[in-house]
Amino acid sequence: GLRLLEHTKTARSLCLLLVALCFFSAMLITNDVALLTFVPFAIMILHLAGQSRLLIPVIVLQTIAANLGSMLTPIGNPQNLYLYSAFSIPMGTFLLDMLPLTLISLVLLVISVFLLPNAPVSVDLHEDVVAPSRPKLMMYLGLFFVAIACVLHFISWPVMLVILCIAVFFIDRKLFKDVDYFLLLTFVCFFLFIGNMERIPAISSLLRSFIEGRKLLLGVLFSQGISNVPAAILLSGFTPNVRPLLYGVNVGGLGTLIASLASVISYRAYGNSQ
Numbered sequence: 001g002l003r004l005l006e007h008t009k010t011a012r013s014l015c016l017l018l019v020a021l022c023f024f025s026a027m028l029i030t031n032d033v034a035l036l037t038f039v040p041f042a043i044m045i046l047h048l049a050g051q052s053r054l055l056i057p058v059i060v061l062q063t064i065a066a067n068l069g070s071m072l073t074p075i076g077n078p079q080n081l082y083l084y085s086a087f088s089i090p091m092g093t094f095l096l097d098m099l100p101l102t103l104i105s106l107v108l109l110v111i112s113v114f115l116l117p118n119a120p121v122s123v124d125l126h127e128d129v130v131a132p133s134r135p136k137l138m139m140y141l142g143l144f145f146v147a148i149a150c151v152l153h154f155i156s157w158p159v160m161l162v163i164l165c166i167a168v169f170f171i172d173r174k175l176f177k178d179v180d181y182f183l184l185l186t187f188v189c190f191f192l193f194i195g196n197m198e199r200i201p202a203i204s205s206l207l208r209s210f211i212e213g214r215k216l217l218l219g220v221l222f223s224q225g226i227s228n229v230p231a232a233i234l235l236s237g238f239t240p241n242v243r244p245l246l247y248g249v250n251v252g253g254l255g256t257l258i259a260s261l262a263s264v265i266s267y268r269a270y271g272n273s274q
Contacts, residue, residue, distance in 0.1 A: 082233060
């Protein structure tokens with residue numbers, strides 16, 4: 001990001017860069033991690049460039065960009081990864097299904113950036129950039145590719161889990177204390193709840209008839225109240241057609257503050273900067 005900043009001369013080009021970083025990086029490192037990385041980065045850069053008035057629109061556009069860019073790939077966000085696995089979608093099919101919506105999103109984001117006010121800018125970075133530890137960086141990149149190999153079905157998830165746990169234990173074992181175990185338990189409870197509902201014929205039949213033909217709309221609406229990942233888990237148990245559900249829970253992440261964890265991350269980052 002800092003290397004790319006050397007070529008930005010206007011406020012719009014700066015904003016476009018900050019939004020694009022979230023859009024494209026989210027496809028590989030997830031929407032949440034993209035925002036954890038680039039929203040604080042944007043806040044710092046906009047302050048240095050004397051463009052603090054653009055903080056809110058840029059952070060909002062970054063949040064939208066991370067949510068929409070991440071929908072292209074199975075590893076872009078949790079709901080995609082879950083639906084990709086639950087419905088055993090081939091990688092090529094997944095990418096082709098999500099590509100049109102992703103391209104439309106990119107065009108709309110670019111248009112939105114060019115609606116922002118423009119002015120010449122100069123970003124003066126006085127502090128030297130501290131590079132990460134190269135050996136540790138290479139080890140984590142290796143683990144990232146192990147995770148990708150699991151998503152592509154080259155290795156099984158138990159093998160991946162064992163490799164990751166052993167590697168992290170030796171690289172940085174204190175990370176185990178930072179895992180959100182309560183969130184993992186919440187997902188387990190959702191799976192148990194859905195499994196039980198599917199096994200009650202009267203309830204299962206009622207929900208299937210209610211959801212049929214409304215998957216995209218219900219994906220959007222449910223996401224507003226319970227967030228898009230739980231919405232994907234809940235609705236997936238009662239429909240065999242995954243494409244409209246994918247569209248619904250991905251677009252649905254753009255609504256309320258709790259529609260996506262990514263929105264909460266951006267909101268807290270902005271609040272902490274004030």
